[in-house]
Amino acid sequence: MISLLRTTLALLALALPLNAEIAIKEVTSPGGIKAWLVEDHSIPFTALELRFKGGTSLDDPAKRGAVNLMTATLEEGAGAMDAQGFAAARDGLATKISFGSDADGVSVSAQFLTEKRDASVTLLREALVNPRFDQDAVDRVKGQVLANLRASAEDSGKIAGELLSARSFGSHPYGSTGDGTIDSVTALTRDDVVAAWKAAIARDRIYVSAAGDISPEDLGKLLDRLLADLPATGAPQPGDATFNDAGGVKLQPFPGPTSVVLFQQGGIKFTDPDYFAAVLLNEILGGGRFSARLMTEVREKRGLTYGIGTSLASYDHAETLVGQFQASNEKVAEAIKVIQDQWAKVAKEGVTEDELDRAKTYMTGAYPLRFDGNSNIASILVGMQMMGLTPDYPRTRNDRVNAVTLADVKRVAARLIKPENLFFMVVGTPTNLKTTE
Numbered sequence: 058m059i060s061l062l063r064t065t066l067a068l069l070a071l072a073l074p075l076n077a078e079i080a081i082k083e084v085t086s087p088g089g090i091k092a093w094l095v096e097d098h099s100i101p102f103t104a105l106e107l108r109f110k111g112g113t114s115l116d117d118p119a120k121r122g123a124v125n126l127m128t129a130t131l132e133e134g135a136g137a138m139d140a141q142g143f144a145a146a147r148d149g150l151a152t153k154i155s156f157g158s159d160a161d162g163v164s165v166s167a168q169f170l171t172e173k174r175d176a177s178v179t180l181l182r183e184a185l186v187n188p189r190f191d192q193d194a195v196d197r198v199k200g201q202v203l204a205n206l207r208a209s210a211e212d213s214g215k216i217a218g219e220l221l222s223a224r225s226f227g228s229h230p231y232g233s234t235g236d237g238t239i240d241s242v243t244a245l246t247r248d249d250v251v252a253a254w255k256a257a258i259a260r261d262r263i264y265v266s267a268a269g270d271i272s273p274e275d276l277g278k279l280l281d282r283l284l285a286d287l288p289a290t291g292a293p294q295p296g297d298a299t300f301n302d303a304g305g306v307k308l309q310p311f312p313g314p315t316s317v318v319l320f321q322q323g324g325i326k327f328t329d330p331d332y333f334a335a336v337l338l339n340e341i342l343g344g345g346r347f348s349a350r351l352m353t354e355v356r357e358k359r360g361l362t363y364g365i366g367t368s369l370a371s372y373d374h375a376e377t378l379v380g381q382f383q384a385s386n387e388k389v390a391e392a393i394k395v396i397q398d399q400w401a402k403v404a405k406e407g408v409t410e411d412e413l414d415r416a417k418t419y420m421t422g423a424y425p426l427r428f429d430g431n432s433n434i435a436s437i438l439v440g441m442q443m444m445g446l447t448p449d450y451p452r453t454r455n456d457r458v459n460a461v462t463l464a465d466v467k468r469v470a471a472r473l474i475k476p477e478n479l480f481f482m483v484v485g486t487p488t489n490l491k492t493t494e
Contacts, residue, residue: 081438081448086277088285092265093438093448094276097431101171103269104431105181105279106439109163110262110373113235114295116253118228122237123245123253126195126202128158130250133194135183140194143184152177154184160235161373162443163257168432171270178283185258186286195247206239213317214383217484220309221319224482229298231375259291260284266438268431298375305493306393306481316389316485317381320396322478324369324376327444334461334469335369340416341408341466342399342474343367343380348415350403354395355382361392371444378473389487397476404474407467421455 082094113124132147132154133140147154153168154177165185169177209215219234226232237245263284267276302323325335343351343366351365367380384392441450483490 079434079451081451082273083448084273084276084280086280088281090260090263090265090277090280090284092267092276092280093442094266094271094273095268095431095434095438096272097268098270100431101270102431103169103171103174103267103271104435105167105169106266106435107165108264108439108443109165109257109259109291110161110264110443111257111291111294112158112160112162114160114230114374115256115292116230116235116237117249118230119241120245120249120253121233121241122202122235123249124158124163124257125235125237126199126242126245127190127250127253127257128156128163129202130190130194130198131156131184131188131254133198134189134191135180136187136189138183139189139191143180146180150177150180152180154181156184158235158257160231166432166436174271174279178279182283182286185283188254190247190250190254192247195250199242199245202236202242203239206236206242209236210239213311213313213484216309216311217317217319217381217482220307220484221321221480221482224307224480225301225321225377226298226375227301229374230295231298231372255288256292259288261290262294263287264439264442266435266442268434268438295374298372300375300377301480302475302478304476304478304480306483306491307494308487308490308492309482309484310486311484313485315383315385316483316487317383318389318393318484319379319381319482320393321377321379321480321482322475324371324378325473326376327371331465331469331472333457334465335473337413337416337420337458337461338403338408338466338470338473339367339369339378340419341412342403344416344419346419350399351380351396354399355392359391359395361388361395365392365396386485386487387489389483389485390490393481393483393490396481397479400474400479401476403470404476405471407463407470410463413461413463413466417458417461420458 079095082096084092084094116123132143134143138146150173151170152173155166157164167177167181223232265280300323325332341350343349345366351367355361355365356363362382362384365380365382367378370377370379382392
């Protein structure tokens with residue numbers, strides 16, 4: 058299935074506590090690179106987060122997995138340092154540097170002590186601007202990726218995610234895993250990795266944030282030194298995905314005593330005026346609390362699963378409302394029927410005032426995700442930027458939640474929740490399950 062990074066970023070932004078009182082400064086480097094900063098000099102430490110928009114969706118369709126392999130190889134040597142030399146330099150500075158990718162972005166995280174800032178930035182710059190991609194490093198990392206792909210082929214949850222993505226998005230990059238397939242990754246060459254680096258790592262798609270012991274002036278200078286020598290532009294972004302919104306039930310046989318079930322329908326854009334009402338609706342219907350309707354009806358009342366949940370996933374080029382659960386084979390069919398019934402009920406009736414009040418309490422203060430150190434703050438700030446939020450969002454977020462009325466949620470329920478478009482992807486050997494395709 059598509060990586061859930063965007064979902065996580067949305068949840069992080071939506072969960073910013075009002076009492077966080079973070080002072081977000083907008084910084085523009087002398088060279089024109091923009092960033093957000095939360096300045097905190099209490100500890101001589103800084104966290105830096107970079108996101109390059111595009112991610113594995115930039116893969117050449119014939120080279121699926123190239124961006125993933127590239128990001129996994131970035132730390133395997135840079136400039137004059139081979140893999141061992143780069144690791145030794147990083148460890149000698151007590152600096153953390155990590156790279157990752159998902160369907161919508163390449164992520165770069167760095168944490169360093171103030172006294173080691175200059176040397177740490179120099180090291181990170183080498184990885185971004187002058188990666189070596191030595192053949193032995195590419196081969197070694199490729200072997201690790203292939204091992205993971207072979208393990209995924211025996212994982213019912215992974216299988217379900219990939220089948221659902223393919224069915225939902227077809228030939229769009231969202232329709233296949235950014236990790237690639239065993240065949241596609243096996244065929245990748247060093248030249249493909251270099252091409253993926255040129256496609257994904259460029260200044261025209263970058264979002265930056267920092268938190269910790271650094272001034273706006275120093276951050277601006279740091280960014281120019283770190284990023285000015287990157288290519289100005291990278292590969293074109295993919296277009297919007299066409300979502301297959303036909304409902305139904307599909308089964309992929311897989312041996313074992315339990316089945317994995319993913320269910321999905323179309324979602325709502327983060328920029329939609331009804332998004333906050335939709336988030337509250339999702340929280341009531343299938344959010345993470347034990348009082349959510351699906352948890353109550355499927356687990357608590359009937360004991361059909363240990364856990365079930367739904368989430369709104371807002372990606373750069375698609376939106377979905379997706380859920381999942383795992384159940385013993387003899388309980389799958391009943392669980393699906395209960396979910397279908399609840400989907401129809403909330404679409405027709407909406408929710409109660411009590412449910413809405415309790416969901417608001419949860420979102421505004423009962424169980425908010427809290428800032429926990431500079432690294433989390435920097436990551437959240439990047440997520441806010443990618444979703445088009447403004448620096449004042451933490452101060453206004455709870456007001457937006459509290460402004461949602463019961464009539465708003467009822468209207469959005471009728472608009473968003475579509476029982477006829479709800480699709481179930483089942484991987485396992487369930488009994489008495491009626492499929493439609």
